[in-house]
Amino acid sequence: xxSVEVREIVKQFGENAPAVDHISLTAxxxxxxxxxxxxxxxxxxxxxxxxxxxxxxxxxxxxxNHVVTHLPPRARRIAMVFQSYALYPHMSxxxxxxxxxxxxxxxxxxxxxxxxxxxxxxxLDGLMKRKPRQLSGGQRQRVALxxxxxxxxxxxxxxxxxxNLDAQRRASARDELQQFQRxxxxxxxxxxxxxxxxxxxGDRIAVLNLGTVRQIGTPQEIYDDPADTFVATxxxxxxxxxxxxxxxxxxxxxxxFSPAAWHDAANPFERFSFVPHREEYLGAERxxxxxxxxEKVVARFPATTQLDFSIGHPVEFxxxxxxxxxxxxxxxxxxxxxx
Amino acid sequence: xxxxxxxxxxxxxxxxxxxxxxDGRYLLDNSxxxxxxxxxxxxxxxxxxxxxxxxxAIAYAFSDVTVGDQSIDWVGLRNFRDVWGNDxxxxxxxxxxxFAIVSQVIVIILANMLAxxxxxxxxxxxxxxxxxxxxxxxxxxxxxxxxxxTLDNVYSPIDAALRELGLLGPGTMFGPGKNMLWLxxxxxxxxxxxxxxxxxxxxxxxVILLAGLAAIPQDVKDAADVDGASFWRQFFYIRVPLLIPxxxxxILYGIVFTFTDMTxxxxxxxxxxxxxxxxLASWAFFTGVEASNLAHGAAIALFLFPLLVVVALIMLRxxxxxxxx
Ligand SMILES: Nc1ncnc2c1ncn2[C@@H]1O[C@H](COP(=O)(O)OP(=O)(O)OP(=O)(O)O)[C@@H](O)[C@H]1O
Ligand SMILES: [Mg+2]
Numbered sequence: 001x002x003s004v005e006v007r008e009i010v011k012q013f014g015e016n017a018p019a020v021d022h023i024s025l026t027a028x029x030x031x032x033x034x035x036x037x038x039x040x041x042x043x044x045x046x047x048x049x050x051x052x053x054x055x056x057x058x059x060x061x062x063x064x065n066h067v068v069t070h071l072p073p074r075a076r077r078i079a080m081v082f083q084s085y086a087l088y089p090h091m092s093x094x095x096x097x098x099x100x101x102x103x104x105x106x107x108x109x110x111x112x113x114x115x116x117x118x119x120x121x122x123x124l125d126g127l128m129k130r131k132p133r134q135l136s137g138g139q140r141q142r143v144a145l146x147x148x149x150x151x152x153x154x155x156x157x158x159x160x161x162x163x164n165l166d167a168q169r170r171a172s173a174r175d176e177l178q179q180f181q182r183x184x185x186x187x188x189x190x191x192x193x194x195x196x197x198x199x200x201x202g203d204r205i206a207v208l209n210l211g212t213v214r215q216i217g218t219p220q221e222i223y224d225d226p227a228d229t230f231v232a233t234x235x236x237x238x239x240x241x242x243x244x245x246x247x248x249x250x251x252x253x254x255x256x257f258s259p260a261a262w263h264d265a266a267n268p269f270e271r272f273s274f275v276p277h278r279e280e281y282l283g284a285e286r287x288x289x290x291x292x293x294x295e296k297v298v299a300r301f302p303a304t305t306q307l308d309f310s311i312g313h314p315v316e317f318x319x320x321x322x323x324x325x326x327x328x329x330x331x332x333x334x335x336x337x338x339x
Numbered sequence: 340x341x342x343x344x345x346x347x348x349x350x351x352x353x354x355x356x357x358x359x360x361x362d363g364r365y366l367l368d369n370s371x372x373x374x375x376x377x378x379x380x381x382x383x384x385x386x387x388x389x390x391x392x393x394x395x396a397i398a399y400a401f402s403d404v405t406v407g408d409q410s411i412d413w414v415g416l417r418n419f420r421d422v423w424g425n426d427x428x429x430x431x432x433x434x435x436x437x438f439a440i441v442s443q444v445i446v447i448i449l450a451n452m453l454a455x456x457x458x459x460x461x462x463x464x465x466x467x468x469x470x471x472x473x474x475x476x477x478x479x480x481x482x483x484x485x486x487x488x489t490l491d492n493v494y495s496p497i498d499a500a501l502r503e504l505g506l507l508g509p510g511t512m513f514g515p516g517k518n519m520l521w522l523x524x525x526x527x528x529x530x531x532x533x534x535x536x537x538x539x540x541x542x543x544x545x546v547i548l549l550a551g552l553a554a555i556p557q558d559v560k561d562a563a564d565v566d567g568a569s570f571w572r573q574f575f576y577i578r579v580p581l582l583i584p585x586x587x588x589x590i591l592y593g594i595v596f597t598f599t600d601m602t603x604x605x606x607x608x609x610x611x612x613x614x615x616x617x618x619l620a621s622w623a624f625f626t627g628v629e630a631s632n633l634a635h636g637a638a639i640a641l642f643l644f645p646l647l648v649v650v651a652l653i654m655l656r657x658x659x660x661x662x663x664x
Pocket of ligand 1: 013019037038039040041042043044045046193
């Protein structure tokens with residue numbers, strides 16, 4: 001087991017803007033750290049540098065107190081699961097899982113013991129003789145995991161391993177993967193652009209944009225206390241509403257936005273004149289789309305709530321002051337003063 | 340009459356009921372008609388230049404035809420028996436196999452090395468790739484004439500270089516003569532023919548292997564890196580197995596080219612010295628055309644046929660298997 005740290009790491013491809021731009025972060029021993037960000041923000045590049053598949057332009061990678069920046073992948077005791085799974089197409093499931101052990105020169109008997117162990121926790125027992133192309137997406141993913149697992153690595157690097165699964169399988173795979181990580185306690189860095197996955201699985205989340213870290217924290221911190229407007233609007237669906245007032249952006253989550261009449265005078269709240277335009281019924285909840293001034297905002301209500309206003313007519317809404325978040329209108333950075 | 344206003348230009352588009360009449364205009368849209376028309380030139384070509392000569396060759400091989408007497412009289416297997424009993428034929432048969440097999444073994448080893456070098460990133464890679472491909476683009480007769488000069492018994496630049504290096508001449512490694520006599524000594528002549536075959540088939544094999552290498556996903560190579568496989572383990576357990584189908588194609592092409600080729604031997608050695616580099620193709624030519632014995636020439640040429648059928652069958656099987664992976 002080991003912690004993983006990157007220090008001021010940079011990766012520049014040619015003349016382009018850097019894909020990874022001075023990122024420093026640490027995954028503690030045993031932690032499940034999620035790298036979350038939009039497509040092209042540098043998640044894969046960062047992960048590949050940690051794994052040693054991509055040499056950094058500058059900066060260092062530290063695994064368990066050793067600087068490994070210039071060591072090849074096989075010297076780093078890491079296991080990686082690729083987005084494409086990258087199984088060896090000409091080998092059976094058994095040989096795929098055995099490959100890293102053979103490469104290490106593990107004794108034959110020990111090999112079989114570990115392969116059986118990995119196969120049984122991942123439910124691959126009946127599939128050992130098949131070739132990768134004879135497997136479903138979910139089965140391939142489990143083979144890729146088993147191959148990573150048998151090496152007993154000190155760090156797991158996972159690059160969007162669930163993105164090829166359909167919604168249902170993904171939910172159960174998410175569950176299995178997280179339980180599995182908890183039970184073996186291996187430090188894990190998990191890349192995704194899916195916020196539900198990130199919120200549900202991560203001990204902590206690092207939100208990336210344009211090659212930089214915008215915020216690192218627990219899922220709750222990221223959601224409740226976003227460090228800037230990028231994080232505020234990247235997480236949550238629908239995302240945080242932002243209304244410009246003076247030099248500040250006033251931010252609030254759709255679930256905190258409700259008719260002023262519902263608020264009681266004892267708890268201070270901020271007023272907004274809201275014009276609802278459209279209702280969206282989603283089964284468990286309903287979303288009301290509308291405008292405050294000329295900015296689009298959304299309100300979210302449980303489907304069971306009776307709504308006493310009608311579409312098209314302005315109505316007085318409010319948000320409890322403790323749920324308000326303020327951002328500098330120009331820089332987008334969080335401001336902790338109440339205007 | 341129907342009309343429609345074009346959304347892009349605002350023009351009015353009209354068409355009449357006539358436009359829907361099935362007259363000749365749409366004839367070529369019918370693939371049952373168009374298909375045969377498009378195939379016709381290829382079919383005529385194959386029948387004219389492959390089918391007819393092949394049928395003639397079979398007819399000749401079982402008859403007593405010569406350039407002087409072209410009437411075809413049936414003689415059964417006599418030609419094959421006569422041809423088989425000839426020492427030069429036996430040597431040509433051995434040489435054909437030897438040249439094809441040895442040259443392709445060398446080619447596959449060199450092509451693997453070249454492809455690996457060329458798939459790496461370095462400056463001037465495009466130029467090097469172009470140069471590697473060059474022998475393939477030269478007309479074979481011209482290329483062999485170039486080799487003829489290079490291997491000349493008196494003026495060979497190779498000999499000159501060896502002499503400069505102190506490897507050739509009295510009291511040196513390659514003996515006392517002033518020249519190696521590449522094309523005049525039996526074993527050196529065979530080596531020369533082999534070298535030209537390798538030189539000629541290497542580019543195609545390299546390009547085929549390069550394509551195969553490029554088709555291995557980067558993720559799979561990365562996975563092997565992460566899994567801790569050394570260079571040789573990756574080479575023998577990942578690269579080679581994944582390349583085998585396409586390597587087979589490259590080898591079979593090379594075998595067909597060397598086995599059927601007579602240009603190299605004909606120009607370089609004319610089968611000599613004393614028939615030491617004779618191959619089936621050249622021996623068929625010398626017997627059938629130069630010695631005017633059409634029937635024997637055809638019989639010799641037909642010996643190539645069963646082998647090439649087998650090679651073609653293997654190629655088709657490999658191609659089919661590659662499609663299903
Ligand atoms: N080998 C490369 N050469 C040039 N540019 C690259 C290379 N690899 C990545 N990039 C660029 O670096 C940036 C970050 O790419 P990266 O693959 O890390 O994004 P990502 O966050 O993983 O995106 P996604 O969620 O779509 O997988 C992109 O702008 C990409 O175009
Ligand atoms: Mg990626």
